[in-house]
Amino acid sequence: xxxxxxxxxxxxxxxxxxxxxxxxxxxxxxxxxxxxxxxxxxxxxxxxxxxxxxxxxxxxxxxxxxxxxxxxxxxxxxxxxxxxxxxxxxxxxxxxxxxxxxxxxxxxxxxxxxxxxxxxxxxxxxxxxxxxxxxxxxxxxxxxxxxxxxxxxxxxxxxxxxxxxxxxxxxxxxxxxxxxxxxxxxxxxxxxxxxxxxxxxxxxxxxxxxxxxxxxxxxxxxxxxxxxxxxxxxxxxxxxxxxxxxxxxxxxxxxxxxxxxxxxxxxxxxxxxxxxxxxxxxxxxxxxxxxxxxxxxxxxxxxxxxxxxxxxxxxxxxxxxxxxxxxxxxxxxxxxxxxxxxxxxxxxxxxxxxxxxxxxxxxxxxxxxxxxxxxxxxxxxxxxxxxxxxxxxxxxxxxxxxxxxxxxxxxxxxxxxxxxxxxxxxxxxxxxxxxxxxxxxxxxxxxxxxxxxxxxxxxxxxxxxxxxxxxxxxxxxxxxxxxxxxxxxxxxxxxxxxxxxxxxxxxxxxxxxxxxxxxxxxxxxxxxxxxxxxxxxxxxxxxxxxx
Amino acid sequence: xxxxxxxxxxxxxxxxxxxxxxxxxxxxxxxxxxxxxxxxxxxxxxxxxxxxxxxxxxxxxxxxxxxxxxxxxxxxxxxxxxxxxxxxxxxxxxxxxxxxxxxxxxxxxxxxxx
Numbered sequence: 101x102x103x104x105x106x107x108x109x110x111x112x113x114x115x116x117x118x119x120x121x122x123x124x125x126x127x128x129x130x131x132x133x134x135x136x137x138x139x140x141x142x143x144x145x146x147x148x149x150x151x152x153x154x155x156x157x158x159x160x161x162x163x164x165x166x167x168x169x170x171x172x173x174x175x176x177x178x179x180x181x182x183x184x185x186x187x188x189x190x191x192x193x194x195x196x197x198x199x200x201x202x203x204x205x206x207x208x209x210x211x212x213x214x215x216x217x218x219x220x221x222x223x224x225x226x227x228x229x230x231x232x233x234x235x236x237x238x239x240x241x242x243x244x245x246x247x248x249x250x251x252x253x254x255x256x257x258x259x260x261x262x263x264x265x266x267x268x269x270x271x272x273x274x275x276x277x278x279x280x281x282x283x284x285x286x287x288x289x290x291x292x293x294x295x296x297x298x299x300x301x302x303x304x305x306x307x308x309x310x311x312x313x314x315x316x317x318x319x320x321x322x323x324x325x326x327x328x329x330x331x332x333x334x335x336x337x338x339x340x341x342x343x344x345x346x347x348x349x350x351x352x353x354x355x356x357x358x359x360x361x362x363x364x365x366x367x368x369x370x371x372x373x374x375x376x377x378x379x380x381x382x383x384x385x386x387x388x389x390x391x392x393x394x395x396x397x398x399x400x401x402x403x404x405x406x407x408x409x410x411x412x413x414x415x416x417x418x419x420x421x422x423x424x425x426x427x428x429x430x431x432x433x434x435x436x437x438x439x440x441x442x443x444x445x446x447x448x449x450x451x452x453x454x455x456x457x458x459x460x461x462x463x464x465x466x467x468x469x470x471x472x473x474x475x476x477x478x479x480x481x482x483x484x485x486x487x488x489x490x491x492x493x494x495x496x497x498x499x500x501x502x503x504x505x506x507x508x509x510x511x512x513x514x515x516x517x518x519x520x521x522x523x524x525x526x527x528x529x530x531x532x533x534x535x536x537x538x539x540x541x542x543x544x545x546x547x548x549x550x551x552x553x554x555x556x557x558x559x560x561x562x563x564x565x566x567x568x569x570x571x572x573x574x575x576x577x578x579x580x581x582x583x584x585x586x587x588x589x590x591x592x593x594x595x596x597x598x599x600x601x602x603x604x605x606x607x608x609x610x611x612x613x614x615x616x617x618x619x620x621x622x623x624x625x626x627x628x629x630x631x632x633x634x635x636x637x638x639x640x641x642x643x644x645x646x647x
Numbered sequence: 648x649x650x651x652x653x654x655x656x657x658x659x660x661x662x663x664x665x666x667x668x669x670x671x672x673x674x675x676x677x678x679x680x681x682x683x684x685x686x687x688x689x690x691x692x693x694x695x696x697x698x699x700x701x702x703x704x705x706x707x708x709x710x711x712x713x714x715x716x717x718x719x720x721x722x723x724x725x726x727x728x729x730x731x732x733x734x735x736x737x738x739x740x741x742x743x744x745x746x747x748x749x750x751x752x753x754x755x756x757x758x759x760x761x
Contacts, residue, residue: 185717186694189724193690196728321709329703347713348701357697365695391735395728398721405718627739 104258108439111448112257112455115302116276119295119456123283123463126294136489138212141288141496142471143383146207150392152293153384157393158400159296160380161188161371163242164249164458165522167303167407172430174411178332178344179360185408186364187371188401195372196394199381201540201626203390206382208625213468214378214536215476221539222547223617225480230554231532232476235375236502238529239469241521242374243506244513246458246465247273248431251510253451255427256435270511276455281503284463285496289383292463299460302453303403310450311406314441318416328412353587359580362589370530370591373537375468376461387629410434417441462503470498520565520576527561527579527591534595534602540626547617549605557598564590672738679734686731690724 130147132140139146148156166184174181202217211217215235219228251273259272283291315321332344348360371377381390414420414433423436438450474495479486486494509521535550568581568590580587673680693699700716707715 179713182714182717186697189694189717189721190691192724192728193687196687196731325709325711325714347703347711348697350698350701357701360701361695361697388732391728391732395725395732398725398728401721402718405721409714 105444105447107444108257108448108451109259111445112452115298115449115452115456116279119298119459120279120283122294122298123280123291124286126283126290127287129287129290129294134488136492138471138474138488138491138495139210141492142212142467143379144289144293146383147385148293148383148389149385150389150396153380153389153393154396155296155300156293156383157377157380157397159292159299159457159460160377160464161397161461162303162400162404162457163246163461164454165242165245166404167454167457168249168252168431168434169245170404170408171411171414171434174408175414175424175433176344176411176430178328178346179348180345180363181411182405182408183360183363183367185401185405186360187367188404189398190364190368191371192394192398192401194368196391198537198540199372199394200387200390202378202536203381203384203387204628205540205621205626207387207630208628209621212382213471213475214373214375214532215472218532218535218539219476219480220620221543222535222550223619224547225476227535227547227551228476228480230551231535232472234528234532234554234558235472236469238525239375239465240502240506241509241525242376243462243465243469243503244509245522246462247277247507247510249458250276250455252429252431253435253454256432256439257451273511274507276459277503277507280459280463281466281500284466284499284503288496289379289464289467292460292467293383295456295463296460299453299456300400302449303457306446306450306453307403307406309446310410310438310441314410314413314437317441318413324409324412324416327416331415353582353585356587359587359589362592363580366530366589366591366595367526369533369595370526373533374529375472376465379464379468379471386631387627407434410437413437462506466499466502466506467495469502470495473498473502523576523579524562524565527565527594528558530591530595531557531561531598534598538602543619544606545602546606546609546614548609548614549602552605553598553600553602556601557594560597561590561594564593676738679737683731683734683738686727686734690727693723694720 127135130145132145135141170181170184172181173184202214205211206217209216209220211220213232213235215228215231218231219225222228251270254272287294315324318324329346332342332346334343335341336343348357350357372381384390384393411433414424414437417437417440420433420436420440423440424430424433435451435454439447442450474486474491478494478498479491483490531554534545534553538545538550564581565579566575568578569575579591580589581593582588583593694717700713702713703711705712710718
């Protein structure tokens with residue numbers, strides 16, 4: 101702890117304590133009569149309006165990992181990193197098409213998780229289990245990555261103790277995580293919702309200041325873009341290829357326009373089927389709130405574009421670029437840039453913003469994973485008569501298990517492993533797209549065909565991602581591989597395989613008249629807009645009776 | 648379509664009636680529906696078709712076109728989706744009874760007792 105800047109450290113700790121207090125106090129916010137119900141703990145009473153919904157969804161979608169990894173990718177490879185900008189634009193019109201329908205059907209039937217909907221729609225616990233399994237599998241490394249983001253900041257702060265002992269080194273991370281686990285356990289979704297106000301405000305302040313101030317220190321935007329362009333075109337002595345691209349190329353292999361577009365499209369399709377974003381969306385009280393937020397959230401994406409540009413700023417600032425190179429970890433680009441550009445007090449605010457930015461989505465992801473476990477594994481397969489009270493208790497404990505699982509991930513496994521798994525997480529979650537979004541519009545697909553399509557997509561995606569190699573690493577080198585001579589995002593290829601199989605096999609299964617399963621939803625319920633949140637009582641009792 | 652027993656809506660009839668009235672807003676307003684479709688599709692395609700903007704020139708200020716386009720496209724999408732949402736409201740006739748009730752619609756942010 102020898103080289104810790106006390107001002108930075110004090111501000112970060114103060115912000116952290118503030119957030120912890122808000123998180124604990126949030127259990128009293130908009131308090132319901134019976135807090136021991138999943139609609140309360142897991143969805144904060146399903147009563148958020150446009151305003152709170154905006155902060156919650158914004159805090160949920162834009163994770164700390166985004167703030168760290170996107171500029172890191174821009175720093176390392178140039179324009180391809182901007183696929184994230186394109187993706188966060190595209191995601192809103194796409195979600196605008198299907199998210200209101202998902203909201204309505206979940207509201208009418210009191211579904212808490214996407215897998216609840218799958219079970220109700222296809223009358224298949226197996227399909228719902230596949231959804232829950234995929235969701236939890238994709239969320240674990242995502243949570244772990246939030247910790248990797250926090251670690252990047254802590255490393256630059258110099259807080260990691262001067263010990264070679266891994267456990268001692270990671271004490272600050274442990275402390276942050278225990279506090280996070282406690283307030284999530286106590287307050288459920290109310291905690292991240294309340295904290296997201298602090299997060300979003302801090303992030304906004306930090307990014308706006310940075311984007312106007314830093315260029316003045318670095319000789320203006322023309323110098324920043326000029327340096328980036330020169331650097332990306334320069335030949336890397338290790339790989340004998342250019343460092344990166346400044347504009348996506350029109351060639352067929354490499355950081356191409358097609359790669360850029362498929363990465364953006366695949367990620368955009370994936371974002372709003374991640375269980376944690378659905379959790380955020382279901383916590384809103386009206387159908388219009390969801391729609392309105394699709395039009396309002398792009399305001400947040402503007403921030404992301406600015407953050408992506410930090411990658412070029414870090415490249416232009418020589419001391420920062422040198423420090424990153426020395427550490428051999430591009431994830432440190434933004435923290436080093438902040439530290440080098442700003443006075444201590446503002447560095448403290450910025451670092452606090454990133455750390456809090458990690459805690460909000462981590463909490464929501466843990467809640468979403470816990471709800472999936474409770475509703476679609478514990479209740480469906482082990483205790484069909486579980487009361488709402490028991491469900492909530494199980495979810496609370498499951499959220500702790502999920503979080504400590506993620507902590508173990510981040511501490512014991514190499515970081516590259518967590519990052520690779522996150523890459524895979526995106527590929528995996530895309531495989532529930534057909535059953536979930538397809539199911540919102542049509543009951544044509546056969547449930548068995550969907551399961552097989554899902555399995556094929558999962559297997560193909562995993563193997564393809566494993567096999568990608570580069571001059572510097574033998575596996576997991578990238579999330580894109582070469583199909584028919586063109587570089588394409590693996591998740592999208594897997595999705596195409598999934599869709600084709602689902603369609604073909606549906607025709608087959610329908611021809612042989614395989615049992616379809618009961619559908620408990622009705623067409624008009626997909627556009628319904630019930631004012632009242634689903635009543636707490638029938639949730640546990642009634643749903644159990646329907647099996 | 649089979650009628651599942653588990654459907655919670657006991658007062659099914661009025662809901663049904665409302666539902667049939669609303670079933671086909673698209674057919675009732677073809678032009679508005681088309682406009683919504685075009686707006687949403689344009690919002691997606693404008694960033695999905697990368698060749699439109701994957702070029703360095705012309706510079707806008709100090710920004711190469713590629714970066715300028717991505718930055719400016721976001722507020723544009725926000726605007727387009729807002730218009731699409733307003734158009735969608737015209738499709739669904741205002742439900743007469745329940746939803747308009749002032750109690751819930753009126754307090755978007757209140758942190759107090761619900």
